[in-house]
Amino acid sequence: MSNLQSIYDNSPIWFQNVMVSAKGYQNQGYRYGKKYWGFREFYQDFDTWPLERKLKYQNEQLREFINYAATQSKFYRELYEGVDLSRIQTTEDLKLLPIVDKEMLREHIEDVITIPRKGALEGHTGGTTGKSLVVLNTVEDGMARMALLDHFKARVGFEHRKMRRATFNGKHIVPPNQSRKIFWRYNHSCKQMVYSSFHLSEHNMMAYVESLNSFKPHSIDGFFTSMCDVASYVERNKIKLTFRPIAIFPTSETVTQTGRELLERVFKCPVYNQYASSEGAPFVTECLEHHLHIEHASGVFEHFEDSNEILVTSFSTHGTPLIRYRIGDSMVFSNERCSCGNDSVLVEEIQGRSLDFLYTSEGAKINGGNVANLFKNMPNSIIRAQLVQEVIGEIKILLEIDKERYKPEYDDLLKDEFEHKFGLETKITIEHENEIPREKSGKYRFIKNNVL
Numbered sequence: 001m002s003n004l005q006s007i008y009d010n011s012p013i014w015f016q017n018v019m020v021s022a023k024g025y026q027n028q029g030y031r032y033g034k035k036y037w038g039f040r041e042f043y044q045d046f047d048t049w050p051l052e053r054k055l056k057y058q059n060e061q062l063r064e065f066i067n068y069a070a071t072q073s074k075f076y077r078e079l080y081e082g083v084d085l086s087r088i089q090t091t092e093d094l095k096l097l098p099i100v101d102k103e104m105l106r107e108h109i110e111d112v113i114t115i116p117r118k119g120a121l122e123g124h125t126g127g128t129t130g131k132s133l134v135v136l137n138t139v140e141d142g143m144a145r146m147a148l149l150d151h152f153k154a155r156v157g158f159e160h161r162k163m164r165r166a167t168f169n170g171k172h173i174v175p176p177n178q179s180r181k182i183f184w185r186y187n188h189s190c191k192q193m194v195y196s197s198f199h200l201s202e203h204n205m206m207a208y209v210e211s212l213n214s215f216k217p218h219s220i221d222g223f224f225t226s227m228c229d230v231a232s233y234v235e236r237n238k239i240k241l242t243f244r245p246i247a248i249f250p251t252s253e254t255v256t257q258t259g260r261e262l263l264e265r266v267f268k269c270p271v272y273n274q275y276a277s278s279e280g281a282p283f284v285t286e287c288l289e290h291h292l293h294i295e296h297a298s299g300v301f302e303h304f305e306d307s308n309e310i311l312v313t314s315f316s317t318h319g320t321p322l323i324r325y326r327i328g329d330s331m332v333f334s335n336e337r338c339s340c341g342n343d344s345v346l347v348e349e350i351q352g353r354s355l356d357f358l359y360t361s362e363g364a365k366i367n368g369g370n371v372a373n374l375f376k377n378m379p380n381s382i383i384r385a386q387l388v389q390e391v392i393g394e395i396k397i398l399l400e401i402d403k404e405r406y407k408p409e410y411d412d413l414l415k416d417e418f419e420h421k422f423g424l425e426t427k428i429t430i431e432h433e434n435e436i437p438r439e440k441s442g443k444y445r446f447i448k449n450n451v452l
Contacts, residue, residue, distance in 0.1 A: 024192070125277065149274075167194050197222070357371075378410065381401060389447075395427070
């Protein structure tokens with residue numbers, strides 16, 4: 001444990017709020033400089049460009065970025081040895097370059113990185129696979145990404161740092177020895193109340209709701225399942241909320257239709273989805289008309305072979321370049337165009353991690369969205385559920401239930417739903433748990449597919 005962490009853990013809560021705010025003001029120095037405001041102006045103008053002009057700009061940035069990586073990164077210089085990079089003129093030509101995966105980056109990370117560690121921004125990724133990766137990036141790239149994220153929120157009416165924001169993330173803000181039910185800390189620098197995702201039990205949930213009612217945030221963002229947990233508690237217990245946010249912005253987890261409907265029903269405001277990553281993937285953002293737009297200024301998305309799995313090339317990763325990076329997520333692209341005024345290629349669906357699916361007994365894959373729909377007809381008495389598959393032909397359903405509302409026959413109802421989707425050949429078992437644990441990141445996994 002660092003000295004700073006020890007001081008934090010042993011300080012009164014009011015001083016912990018001071019320390020959180022001090023860290024927030026420190027972060028502002030490398031997030032909101034002159035470059036940030038330049039990017040904000042550029043993105044606002046970029047929205048007005050026709051698609052053809054956006055794609056031309058994207059190709060220009062692609063050529064510059066590949067040349068940068070090939071000259072500044074030892075890893076890419078050796079990887080592209082023998083490849084005529086002058087042939088890479090458009091995004092279609094990316095197929096001439098080899099694919100990079102997380103293990104390649106992890107193994108050769110010192111040769112991938114192009115900048116000194118001192119003064120660089122660190123990004124950490126672990127995910128549910130447990131394979132960790134630390135990337136370095138420039139302050140300018142960090143400002144570019146922050147500006148695009150804030151621009152996305154401003155499009156739908158929320159202005160970061162000017163409006164109150166509630167965030168559910170994986171920060172360890174509650175010390176292990178704390179006894180008081182105060183599971184949040186205030187970051188004064190950007191009017192942000194940070195809520196712990198590690199203490200969202202039924203026993204503690206009312207404290208969270210009372211805090212939200214007191215704080216009255218203009219937006220709620222962070223882990224999708226954490227926000228759904230709160231919304232489910234409010235709805236099941238018929239609690240009145242005394243605020244109405246402008247918007248909800250989920251991050252880090254796949255957004256299901258049932259979860260979206262729950263959040264919008266309870267908080268009485270729209271949900272706007274987005275896609276990025278801690279490694280620095282390009283952005284996909286949702287507009288006022290609820291279409292998902294590729295942010296062409298941020299990079300390139302490709303499909304891997306004939307699947308929905310994506311490869312990403314990100315223009316804001318100069319410190320640790322990502323080119324044709326197999327990130328492990330899946331998307332369905334669309335040929336439609338949106339009438340919102342932002343002319344760009346659309347994404348029909350963000351399917352999330354490539355392992356967010358379950359197998360039928362015949363080996364067919366049922367993705368997470370379709371699995372979540374099997375719970376739609378269940379009475380409102382399930383706090384959370386987790387699906388675990390160790391072998392093809394068997395699925396274990398773990399349920400954390402509201403014991404006052406859940407009836408034994410609901411097991412049969414749920415089992416029937418799964419049998420209609422997975423067939424009678426798949427063995428379905430249901431187990432009731434006092435609490436389904438979260439991952440070390442603070443995220444909650446709906447599907448744990450351990451079939452490799």
